[in-house]
Each structure stands twice: as structure tokens, then as C-alpha cells.
Amino acid sequence: MTSTKIDPLAATLFNRLDNAPDLMFYQAPRFVAHIDEPTIDALTNFYREILFDGADVLDLMSSWISHLPEEPALGRVAGLGMNEPELAANPRLDDRTVHDLNTDPVLPYTSDTFDFVFIAVSIQYLVRPIEVFNEITRVLRPGGQVDVATSHRCFPTKAIRAFREKSPKDRMLLIAEYIRQTGMFEEPDMLDRSPQDADPLWLICGTLSI
Numbered sequence: 680m681t682s683t684k685i686d687p688l689a690a691t692l693f694n695r696l697d698n699a700p701d702l703m704f705y706q707a708p709r710f711v712a713h714i715d716e717p718t719i720d721a722l723t724n725f726y727r728e729i730l731f732d733g734a735d736v737l738d739l740m741s742s743w744i745s746h747l748p749e750e751p752a753l754g755r756v757a758g759l760g761m762n763e764p765e766l767a768a769n770p771r772l773d774d775r776t777v778h779d780l781n782t783d784p785v786l787p788y789t790s791d792t793f794d795f796v797f798i799a800v801s802i803q804y805l806v807r808p809i810e811v812f813n814e815i816t817r818v819l820r821p822g823g824q825v826d827v828a829t830s831h832r833c834f835p836t837k838a839i840r841a842f843r844e845k846s847p848k849d850r851m852l853l854i855a856e857y858i859r860q861t862g863m864f865e866e867p868d869m870l871d872r873s874p875q876d877a878d879p880l881w882l883i884c885g886t887l888s889i
């Protein structure tokens with residue numbers, strides 16, 4: 680009997696309905712929350728649990744809100760996103776970079792710079808995630824963490840097919856696979872921190888194994 684091997688990262692998973700340059704879609708600022716208030720609180724609480732005094736953080740795919748707690752006091756908070764006015768309005772950022780990760784997945788930061796890389800409710804828009812995750816391993820310090828927060832809303836025309844069609848569990852497994860593919864992280868953790876009667880919050884977390 681022959682068995683069919685399923686490719687967890689088949690190219691068709693990354694198809695999008697709108698293939699126009701992302702800069703067009705993100706040209707106008709959107710000063711909106713992409714998850715409910717209790718879900719934002721749950722994410723902030725999660726960050727509070729893992730952050731430490733003086734930690735340097737990269738908020739990847741950032742906008743006007745980073746969901747970071749007031750305490751502990753952080754070191755540098757860098758933000759990278761697609762819309763300059765949104766980033767300019769984000770009071771938590773020390774530096775701001777407009778950069779399209781789908782045209783250039785190379786992160787514009789020196790190696791061994793951050794203790795944490797956070798991606799909040801945005802991972803569904805990456806069409807070259809493995810290249811981005813390889814870059815995340817480069818900019819993280821030894822023992823650093825990547826934490827991907829996901830929910831169930833998206834801009835459907837810009838989300839990859841996997842996030843339009845797969846179940847929440849399978850989407851989490853796909854993100855865990857992005858982390859695994861780098862070969863640089865411990866086995867990823869998957870957490871469900873969904874508050875009651877609000878948008879869900881699913882977290883996929885990887886800690887560098889060196």
C-alpha cells in the first residue's frame with residue numbers, strides 16, 4: 680500500500696485573493712482594534728507574565744497599538760508595519776519602520792538585538808513566513824522568544840488561503856510548523872487564552888534552543 684505524504688507547507692496554502700502590492704492595501708491608516716477589549720486584556724496579561732525588566736522587544740506587523748503592559752519597564756520597543764501614521768501614533772514604540780515583509784523578508788535589524796519578537800493578529804498576511812521566521816531567529820538573542828497571537832478575524836482578501844480555509848487548530852499547527860522549520864527553537868507551545876464571550880486568543884510560542 681502506498682501512503683500519501685501531506686506537505687504541511689504546500690505552496691497553494693499561501694495563495695491570496697488580492698495579489699496587488701500590500702502597500703496599496705495598507706496605504707490608509709486604520710485606527711481600529713482588531714480584537715475585542717477582553718481579548719486585548721488577555722494578550723496584555725500574557726505579555727506581562729513573560730516579559731522581564733529591561734527586555735528589548737520587536738513588535739512585528741505593528742500598528743497604533745502594541746498591547747504591551749505598563750510593567751515591567753521595557754528596554755527598546757521597535758515596531759515594524761505597513762502604515763506610517765499608525766506606527767507614529769503608537770506610544771509604546773521607540774523606533775518605527777515601514778517595511779513590506781512579503782516583498783523583503785529580511786528584517787532591518789542587526790543580529791542578536793531582541794529578547795522577544797511579538798506578532799499580534801497578523802501572521803495570516805505573511806506569504807513568505809519561513810524566511811521571516813529564519814530572520815526572527817537571527818535578530819533574537821540566545822534564549823529569546825517569538826510569540827504569535829492569533830484570533831479569528833482577518834482581511835480575507837489579504838489572508839493566505841490556509842487562514843481562510845483551515846480550522847483554528849490546524850492554523851495553530853501551521854504556525855508551529857513555521858517555528859519548527861527554522862530548526863532553531865525548542866518544540867513550540869500552543870496556548871488557548873480565550874476570554875469568555877469575546878474574540879478567541881490562541882498563542883503559539885517558541886524559545887530559541889541556543
Ligand SMILES: C[S@@+](CC[C@H](N)C(=O)[O-])C[C@H]1O[C@@H](n2cnc3c(N)ncnc32)[C@H](O)[C@@H]1O
Nearest residue numbers: 701713740741742760761779780781799801804
Ligand atoms: C490586523 S493588523 C494588526 C496590527 C497590530 N499588530 C494589532 O495587534 O492591532 C495587521 C497588521 O499587519 C501588518 N502587515 C500586513 N501585511 C504586512 C506586510 N506585508 N509586511 C509587514 N507588515 C504587514 C499591517 O501593517 C497591519 O498593521
